[in-house]
Amino acid sequence: MKIVLIICDGLGDRPIKDIGFRTPLEASRKPSMDFIAANGICGIMDPIAPGVRPGSAPAHLAIFGYNPYECYRGRGVFEALGLGVDVKPGDLTFRVNLATVDGNLTVIDRRAGRIGSDDSSMLFRLLNEELRIPGVEVYFYPGVEHRGVLVIRGEGLSWMVSDTDPERDGASISMCRPLDESIEARRTAELVNRISIDAHRILSKSEVNRRRASEGKLQANAILVRGASFYEHVSRIDERYGLKACCIAGGPLYKGVARYLGMDVIEVKGATGTYESDFKAKVEACTRSLENYDLVYLHFKATDLAGEDGNYRRKIEMIERIDDALYRIIDRVEDCIITLTADHSTPCSIRTHSADPVPVAIAGPDIRVDDVGRFEERLCAKGGLNRIRGLDLMPILLDVANLTHKYGA
């Protein structure tokens, strides 16, 4: 039987006084989500473990059955994969900003005056042509505006190094420092500092910056790196479970996690990972993908954005819009396993991730349907799944889809 796994990012919340001590989920009109709960078995889930506030990437890894404590080595690799960068096992990846610094390497603007993508691409290309570090290969990949990705490929690298991005204007570029005692971390920190200095030299004398200066624009004469990340090899999801899997998401991180696990990424027009994303187009793509895939992972980002904005009205609005789009898939509970959950809670009150468990509902044929009738944090806690962990979810889905084998005899 085929499986749909719907993840509404940061969906879980805490009771909010202004809406009668209800959570945004509890205060929403959401007939599709309630239909999945009413026709399924419900519970709550600790994405990592009770009390652990999960980052989005490790939470997703756990939910797909990959222990993040074994394979999560920083977020950058997923961002890079999400942008389509050809990262490989063993690569060290950083997120990069082009920035403006003065002669003392004090940061004037962390975003180089929000440099346009054209200038930015030219400068990253220049770095690829001119920057050479003995013993390793160094690649820059442009992203949107001032953003990009740095990949260092070679032996003896470590992701246990600090950022050079001081995270505020007016401070100096930070020295990259080793974060543990290993030789690899010390060597990597030295490499990063050398790349930083060489990049400043190359960018300072570039044609692009000369033109920008003449136009009165801020020069993009330095790089700031953050989020060292190591690409740890894992087995592909199709090898692990025998399932052909695809991802429908807007945000690069989620596409990146999917690519990391060997899923196909279905590009959907209008899927942006923002409030304005075309939820209906995504659900339609999900329905179509069920023809060719055994597992379809459908991700919505907007609920998390509203939580991080501390905007519960916006969160309710997003829940209701997602719910409306989900109307197009709920009748598939007759022949598929439809799973609805979140990667973590993002309470509007704290505007960041919390460890509050997330609701989960699993509907489909031959399920021990419980008496939970609405998809809400506190009701789901009374459901037939009780409390599970992220790492339990895939085994349970494979079991109810009858895709798993006996352990022993």
Added chain:
Amino acid sequence: MKIVLIICDGLGDRPIKDIGFRTPLEASRKPSMDFIAANGICGIMDPIAPGVRPGSAPAHLAIFGYNPYECYRGRGVFEALGLGVDVKPGDLTFRVNLATVDGNLTVIDRRAGRIGSDDSSMLFRLLNEELRIPGVEVYFYPGVEHRGVLVIRGEGLSWMVSDTDPERDGASISMCRPLDESIEARRTAELVNRISIDAHRILSKSEVNRRRASEGKLQANAILVRGASFYEHVSRIDERYGLKACCIAGGPLYKGVARYLGMDVIEVKGATGTYESDFKAKVEACTRSLENYDLVYLHFKATDLAGEDGNYRRKIEMIERIDDALYRIIDRVEDCIITLTADHSTPCSIRTHSADPVPVAIAGPDIRVDDVGRFEERLCAKGGLNRIRGLDLMPILLDVANLTHKYGA
């Protein structure tokens, strides 16, 4: 306080449309089981872990507190112990068929014309007398009809080898192959192939087969082995918990698990591990055994058989007959811990084991009795135990029986 652990094999199920989307347990009249639930604390249990479909042997090991990932090395050893074969730690065990093959070693009949136990015993004895393999000891033990057990004793053996039984007539005897890269597996595969060839030679020229040929019967001129299994040493249950334990079961596998753990096996007339088993005689034996034992393990197989037959009416009938027999023991909740559960679910819809958690109820004096009044999968999920694992059960039973010690001070 003494403990009774009642395991109804494969009892858990999924809702069935023809009986109003109830499970067989939910559709049964079962006042004894409900009495245990009503006077106990209830919950659901993943015998191994959420989403893991347990084989019967590893599930039982976990429920008795033995981690199957550490000690389960194939089912054959338990079957052999259940038949009373004197298997020892380190022994490699196979299930064996006497079979009929032609001159090209193509299997004519996997059961040698369902050879009688008399001929079969003589042939296995002949193999024990004549078959000699340097460096190891080889023992055959007759079972019922064409069935038996092969034990190989010696150093450097592995259970990671394939079957020689092709599982169908008309195919050749399979070569035994190593299933991992170890020297032990390679050596064991060679040994098994040599035993196979020697056995064919010895059986072909036997007096028994000469007579069978003259009587127009199929010759039992070959052996087919399957289910390589290694006897991994574990501490006895009485050493581990300080409890004198016994087993009341019909099926050889369950007696074998009990013997493996150092329990006494109480033989009960009429306990057959089939639909016709004498449930009342078993419950009476259980009550009597409470005089001499601290832990009595009482096993019923019939519920699993009905699940594997996909016959929910039969499953309901078996539940009600077992329940009727249990009437004789439920008043012991006044002075014993009476535990009722299953080793796994065997939903009638899929006719095999599933990972759906099983219900569990623990009754007795001084228990935190909850408000669950019936022993059913979905009601027990609302009970005071919440969701536990098989490995949790024995520690909980020892605690409520006040037989355990503080950890730390």
